[in-house]
Amino acid sequence: MSKIKTFTTGGIHPDKFKLSSDVAIEDAGIPEVVTIPVRQHIGAPAKILVKKGDKVKVGTLIADADGIVSADVHSSVSGEVIKVEENETGGGYLEKMITIRVEGDEWEESIDKTPDIVSEITSSAEEIVQIIRGAGIVGMGGAGFPTPIKVTVPEGKKVDCLILNGIECEPYLTADDRLMQECAEQIVIGAKVINKALGIQNAIIAVDENKPEAIKALQQVTRRYVGVNVQVCATKYPQGAEKQLIAAVTGREVPPGCLPIDVHCVVQNVGTAFAIYEAVQKHKPLFERIVTVSGDDVKKAGNFRVRIGTPSSYLIEKAGKKSEIGKIIFGGPMMGIAGVNLDAPITKISSGILILKDESAYKPEVNPCIRCATCVDVCPQGLEPYLIHSLIRNGEYQEAKKIHVLDCIECGCCAYSCPARIPLLDYCKLAKYEIRKNK
């Protein structure tokens, strides 16, 4: 086994709370009604192709990508379109969504529903990119960047390393962990498919040290596949962030304002690799994903295979809540967003739903900064959050820009470790908002 690696600048060790890492993935079933947003990715919303009254099957294209930075959206259920209008997202803002009433479970004929694993890759590199585009695959780690762009090498650039991100450094979340344990072979084939699209031979699956089962499962499979290796990384947050992961695995530093491709790396989430396997080998578009439902207020924390568009309340019902919900977070506790709408649909990028008790959700009282520089020690980007905080309080946004606040990845290490409990991340976000607004 190769050496355990990690990144060097900053990082924290929050409590893991991986309550559901040994709970097998359970099929969440199909709700009565699903609401599918047409924008589940970064970029332009997809163009709606259906209207009220249309019949759709599982896997039917219902919204078409509008431009390059956009993604197709497919129906996750079979039934009748009953509404095409604006609905509330998790944050409460309105987005165009397609509401479908479920009737039966009829799939498009082209989808291969058998559980057999298809390991032979017959499609060419161009075909693979086309299939990924047609399956509406986006980065499933949380950012939702359309994948077709990431698996095409731009002219004049070179790629020598594909990294699959199986770190899942956020506390509570175990969706990727379970996927690696149960579908290791599919992920590895997915990696080979991406390799073919990029025209390279090797892939590294980076997994956190705290997932021994997943590491074992992957190592058993990778023996049979040439070029795919498992790299164990020391447990540290935010190792799953793209730039930190590249630093950990390859030792290369992505300069400010540059993309991983500039240091010859491509990073894909293991969930994305699995979705690519299903799209290319099984002709199945992206209409379901694994979601962790966890938190200290959940009766039975678990991992569910969920159809896109399922209301969050349906999943919460499945997992069971102990008491009145104190706080609901979509995503992980470090970077997720607090929800105001319990019926918000699961999207391609929802990795988890956290239900927290009232008392654990409250923020403690804020004290003055004592210039201890803990935030500087833990910032993985090497910024000075305490200084940004005092500049923003005085409205000095241009000064904050000079000390690179725009490079902040919003991981929340500073706010987590601040002994004075100053919401440092909020100030960084505010600075980024102000600077971008005045540009």
Added chain:
Amino acid sequence: MTEIILFNIAILSVIAVIAAIVLYFTAKKFRVEPNVLAEEIAEILPQANCGACGSAGCQDFANRCATSTAEEFRSLYCPVGGRNVMTKIAQKLGYAAEDHEPTVAVLRCNGSCENAPDKVEYVGLKNCRLASRVFVGKTGCPNGCLRLGDCVRNCPFGAIEMNPKTGLPEVNPDKCTSCGACVRICPRGLYEIRPVGPKGVRVYVACNNKQKGATARKNCKAACIGCMKCTKVCADVKVENNLSYIPTSVSAEQYGAELASACPTGAIVYTGEKNEQN
């Protein structure tokens, strides 16, 4: 010992003399004629340096006034100093003072605690601009006031205060200089600079919600539902995207009371009512 001290004093004196000569000639060569007129105008100005006039501060505005022609001067106006200051400057320059209607900032939202009750609790940083990025707001209205007071903290004249009863910021028309700081800071774009109006009577739509009537009403009792009733009172009132807008050309004295009573939700605010009762 004494020699060293004397020697040092001598050296320093020589340096001082040389420096004095250099400075004397440099000052002569690079002398800038002070613009007396601009200095005098700057003294008249309120020195708030708020930038409301469009210049980079009071000194800059004074320079522009001092170098302006009568034609250019007409377009210059200090909203903070108002008519008094502009008349004084005009006298200094010998131009005629242009008559500018006094203006005031108004909040186009009436989502008070009563009209739009809180649905969720917000425990993050008390900052509207940040909160609007994170979520829709406590009331659920995507266009309404977040009630966290960025405008209060950023008003350079202390003219805006939070009303603890309604939860909404209130503009004090006596202190407001319509410098526009609140217009720039509000992430929802709720402030509008409107004429104070004759006898301080104004009428405006206190709502910015562009959702359909039913959706808007779900979150706020005082939302504009785009019912078009106001357009029947005065044809100049425009309704676009389910939201009514009363142009400043509509006379508040003539239509104000009627418009306010025609609005079924109370989204139209008429400041004249109190005066009539008196």
